[in-house]
Amino acid sequence: MKNYFLSLLPVFIVLGIIDYRFSNYFWPGLDFVQVWSGAKMFDFLSVLTVYCAATVLVWMISGGWQMPLRWFHGVIGLILTGLLIGGFAYSPVEPQIKSFWVQMVVNYFMPIAVFLVAAGAFTRSGKLRDAFIKVFLVSFSILGVLCIFQFFSGVLPGESKDFLGRAVWPYIDPFSDMKAESANWLAYLFGPTLLLSAVQFFRSRSALYLISFVIAAIVLFLSKSYTGLFVSGFLVVVLMFFQVPKKWRVSVLAGALIAGVLLVVSQWNTPKFQVLLGNYELPNSIERRVQIYSFTWEMMGERLVQGIGIGNYQSFFRAHQGEVFEVPIPEIELPPHPHNLLMNAWSDLGIAGLLGFLVLYGGALWFFLKDPNKGVFFLVFMYPLGHGVMDVPYGLEEVSQIFWILLALAASSEYNPPTFFKPVK
Numbered sequence: 001m002k003n004y005f006l007s008l009l010p011v012f013i014v015l016g017i018i019d020y021r022f023s024n025y026f027w028p029g030l031d032f033v034q035v036w037s038g039a040k041m042f043d044f045l046s047v048l049t050v051y052c053a054a055t056v057l058v059w060m061i062s063g064g065w066q067m068p069l070r071w072f073h074g075v076i077g078l079i080l081t082g083l084l085i086g087g088f089a090y091s092p093v094e095p096q097i098k099s100f101w102v103q104m105v106v107n108y109f110m111p112i113a114v115f116l117v118a119a120g121a122f123t124r125s126g127k128l129r130d131a132f133i134k135v136f137l138v139s140f141s142i143l144g145v146l147c148i149f150q151f152f153s154g155v156l157p158g159e160s161k162d163f164l165g166r167a168v169w170p171y172i173d174p175f176s177d178m179k180a181e182s183a184n185w186l187a188y189l190f191g192p193t194l195l196l197s198a199v200q201f202f203r204s205r206s207a208l209y210l211i212s213f214v215i216a217a218i219v220l221f222l223s224k225s226y227t228g229l230f231v232s233g234f235l236v237v238v239l240m241f242f243q244v245p246k247k248w249r250v251s252v253l254a255g256a257l258i259a260g261v262l263l264v265v266s267q268w269n270t271p272k273f274q275v276l277l278g279n280y281e282l283p284n285s286i287e288r289r290v291q292i293y294s295f296t297w298e299m300m301g302e303r304l305v306q307g308i309g310i311g312n313y314q315s316f317f318r319a320h321q322g323e324v325f326e327v328p329i330p331e332i333e334l335p336p337h338p339h340n341l342l343m344n345a346w347s348d349l350g351i352a353g354l355l356g357f358l359v360l361y362g363g364a365l366w367f368f369l370k371d372p373n374k375g376v377f378f379l380v381f382m383y384p385l386g387h388g389v390m391d392v393p394y395g396l397e398e399v400s401q402i403f404w405i406l407l408a409l410a411a412s413s414e415y416n417p418p419t420f421f422k423p424v425k
Helices: 002-007 009-026 044-062 071-089 100-124 126-153 184-204 207-223 226-243 246-267 271-277 285-302 313-323 341-370 376-387 397-412
Strands: none
Touching: 002 100, 002 126, 009 126, 009 397, 071 100, 071 341, 100 126, 100 397, 126 184, 126 207, 126 397, 184 207, 184 226, 184 376, 184 397, 207 226, 226 246, 226 376, 285 313, 285 341, 341 376, 341 397, 376 397
């Protein structure tokens, strides 16, 4: 029964996304069934993650739970330490956009509970892990098809594109006339989908995974998330470099170079690419990030131990940017987070959280390089770490869940390594 519910988690993640974005449109009558107060919705995702948290507790009491890799004890310990320090030091800045305590549960306690359940289950059963991945890829492929359909048709509720023509659906604001939100959130979902599809295709040569790969690639392209496209493309090339015969490796690199050139050519005249070059009326996104990083670095010098607090960054930035900049960033462009995963870990959890995420970066790279076949799921986990250099693939409930699910897949591979259809030659 535990394995059955765990395999349904990807379905619940997709249902949770649709429910949150469209509950007021499709099924407002279910508003009374909630796990958390706040947004009125039937929270599919929280229902299942509460189950996972209860399962962890039962396993710990019964002695049937086992952590796959001991160094994860240290990572989780650092994160919990950061939450403890942050809870005592937290001083909300008005307007308080997010609750520290709700975000603590949604973004850390519940995803870590899912990680503990999934890592233990995948360590014991490679078949369960493969079944979980198949359900994950099918679920997000269906969502991807809907994204593509909406991009070209616009017949579903909610805006399909943002002001730069980037695919955003289903990421619309359910409380403000269903306007478009960030296209980057699509990349946080479909970057890992693309990488998992590639890994599974190399393992089985199944057409299902090739189809999933193509769907994820199309969604990433339509989202125009250049960081997502670069990171996922780079990691696919790394995967191919280790999985194809040595005589093909030059061709892989040449193909990657040609694909990169074609991508730049296809995007050259788009508003998004011109913004990147500074040839558009909007500020250059790289220049704005440099400002955000400089502000965060200054604040780290003043609040290194305690950080800023979960959900507190945007209001804190508004209140303190005058200490760093002579000309403040306009209200409409105030950043909701530091646009860097490590800086975000510090902002949320202080120095303890920063150290924990640094261990995740170093551990993922170490275990992959030690044995690229055995540690291939660590390569998949490198997607949020790589995207995290320029953004924060963390914080949304479903994105935080996926972050720890990818880590669970990677953690299980040390004791239950994946097998490939065709070994490296």
